[in-house]
Amino acid sequence: MKRIPCTGCSLLCDDIIVRTDGIYIDEIVGACLKGKERFDLVSSKNRITSPMIKENGSLISVPLEKAVENALKIIKSASKPLLYGFSNSSCEAQSAGITLARLLDAFIDSNSMICQGKTLKEASNSGIIFTTLSEVINKADLLILWGFNAAESIPRLLNKTLFSRGKFRMTGREIKTLIIVDPVKTASFGVMGVRDLSLMITPGMDLALIKTLKEECCSENSIPNEGVAGLDQDDLKRLLLNLREAENGVVFLGQGILRDPKGDQILKEILELIELINQKQQKGRISIIMGSGHYNMNGFDQVALSIAGRNRNLQFNNHELKESDETIVTKIHNADFDCSIIVGTDPISHLPQELSSKLASRPIILIDNKNTPTAHLADVIFPTSITGIESEGLAFRLDNVPVNLKRIVNPPNNLPSDKELLEMLINRLGGN
Numbered sequence: 001m002k003r004i005p006c007t008g009c010s011l012l013c014d015d016i017i018v019r020t021d022g023i024y025i026d027e028i029v030g031a032c033l034k035g036k037e038r039f040d041l042v043s044s045k046n047r048i049t050s051p052m053i054k055e056n057g058s059l060i061s062v063p064l065e066k067a068v069e070n071a072l073k074i075i076k077s078a079s080k081p082l083l084y085g086f087s088n089s090s091c092e093a094q095s096a097g098i099t100l101a102r103l104l105d106a107f108i109d110s111n112s113m114i115c116q117g118k119t120l121k122e123a124s125n126s127g128i129i130f131t132t133l134s135e136v137i138n139k140a141d142l143l144i145l146w147g148f149n150a151a152e153s154i155p156r157l158l159n160k161t162l163f164s165r166g167k168f169r170m171t172g173r174e175i176k177t178l179i180i181v182d183p184v185k186t187a188s189f190g191v192m193g194v195r196d197l198s199l200m201i202t203p204g205m206d207l208a209l210i211k212t213l214k215e216e217c218c219s220e221n222s223i224p225n226e227g228v229a230g231l232d233q234d235d236l237k238r239l240l241l242n243l244r245e246a247e248n249g250v251v252f253l254g255q256g257i258l259r260d261p262k263g264d265q266i267l268k269e270i271l272e273l274i275e276l277i278n279q280k281q282q283k284g285r286i287s288i289i290m291g292s293g294h295y296n297m298n299g300f301d302q303v304a305l306s307i308a309g310r311n312r313n314l315q316f317n318n319h320e321l322k323e324s325d326e327t328i329v330t331k332i333h334n335a336d337f338d339c340s341i342i343v344g345t346d347p348i349s350h351l352p353q354e355l356s357s358k359l360a361s362r363p364i365i366l367i368d369n370k371n372t373p374t375a376h377l378a379d380v381i382f383p384t385s386i387t388g389i390e391s392e393g394l395a396f397r398l399d400n401v402p403v404n405l406k407r408i409v410n411p412p413n414n415l416p417s418d419k420e421l422l423e424m425l426i427n428r429l430g431g432n
C-alpha cells in the first residue's frame with residue numbers, strides 16, 4: 001500500500017492510499033468519485049496510447065519518430081506559434097513549455113488566464129492576503145463560498161475545512177459559520193446548518209450587492225429597506241456582521257464569479273470590500289483562497305512568475321519576453337497565430353464556438369493522454385503519461401502550497417511525461 005496525492009482536482013489530497021504491483025492499481029482508498037475517475041484514466045478506453053498524425057483527413061497511429069517529424073514540419077513553417085493549456089501538467093512541464101515558447105518566439109498561456117489567474121493578478125495588485133488550508137482548518141470561524149460550488153468542483157474541500165477540528169477550533173463544525181453567495185442552489189447548499197447563511201442572489205447582481213456592502217461599511221443604515229440583489233435587509237446585515245466579527249474568515253472565490261461577463265469588475269470590487277473590512281476589523285481578518293479547478297492551475301502562475309516575472313500572457317520576441325496586452329482570447333479572435341501546441345487541455349470544448357473554430361482552422365499539435373474533441377481535430381497527437389500516477393513532478397495546491405506528485409505505475413508503451421516530450425521537441429529544434 002502506498003500513500004500518494006490525488007491529481008483529480010486542485011485540492012491534491014495527500015491522504016489517498018493505493019494498492020499496486022507497479023503495473024496495475026488494485027485498490028484506491030480515500031479518493032472521492034472525481035479522484036477515482038482520475039485513477040481510472042490509467043486503463044480507460046478513452047486513453048490514447050500511441051502517437052497519431054492526420055492523413056487524408058483521418059487520424060492514424062504512427063511510430064513516435066514519424067509524429068515528431070510531422071510536428072517539427074508544422075512548427076518550423078510557423079512564425080507565430082501559440083502554446084496553451086498546462087493546468088494538468090507538472091511545474092517541470094510548464095517550465096519546459098515556457099522554454100519552448102522562448103525558443104520559438106511564441107505566445108504561451110495557461111487555462112488559468114481565463115480562470116483563477118485573474119484572481120491572482122487582482123489580489124497581487126490590491127495586496128489582499130491569500131491563506132492556506134492549514135490556517136483555515138486550524139483557525140477559521142467563517143467560510144464564505146462566493147460563486148463557488150465546492151461540493152462538486154472540489155468534493156473533499158468542505159470535509160477538510162468546514163467539518164474538521166483544528167488546533168484552535170476544537171469544537172469543529174459547531175464554531176464555523178458557512179455563508180454561500182450564489183444565484184444557483186448548488187449541491188453546496190446541502191451542507192448548510194442553522195447558524196449558516198444562504199444568500200441566493202439575483203443573477204448578474206453581484207456588483208450591486210458589493211457596492212451596497214461597501215457603502216454600509218462606511219456609513220451605517222445605507223441598505224435600502226427592500227434589500228438588494230434579491231436579498232433582504234436582515235440577511236445583508238448578518239453577512240456584514242459575520243465579516244466584521246470573524247476572527248479568521250476566508251472567502252473562496254469560485255468560477256461563478258469569473259464566468260460572469262463582468263467577472264473582472266466583480267473580482268476587483270470583492271477584493272476592495274475585503275480590504276475595507278480588514279481596515280475596520282478590530283479583532284481578526286478576512287483572507288481569500290482561489291477555487292481553482294485543474295490540479296496544477298496555480299502552478300503555471302508560480303512558474304511563469306519565477307521565470308518571466310509575469311503570471312500569464314507571455315509573448316516572446318527575439319527570444320526575450322515582450323510587453324504585450326494580448327491574451328489567448330485576443331490571439332485566437334484576431335487569428336494572430338499560425339499553429340498551436342496544446343498541452344493537457346481541450347480548448348475545442350471549453351472555448352466559445354467562434355474561438356474554437358478559429359483555433360481548429362490552423363494546425364494543432366496536441367500533447368495529452370485522452371481522446372477529446374481537440375484530439376479529433378489535431379494534426380499530430382503525442383500521448384503522454386499521467387502525471388501523479390505514471391510520472392512524478394511538482395504541483396501547487398489551490399492555496400499555493402507545493403506538493404510532490406509520485407509515480408506508482410509504469411505508463412503503457414513507456415509513454416514519456418509532458419516534460420520529457422516537450423524537452424525532446426526543444427532538443428530537436430536546437431534548444432538546450
Ligand code: SF4
Pocket residue numbers: 006007008009010011012013030031032033034035036154155156157
Ligand atoms: S477532492 Fe480532489 S484531490 Fe481530493 S480525492 Fe477528490 S478529486 Fe482527488
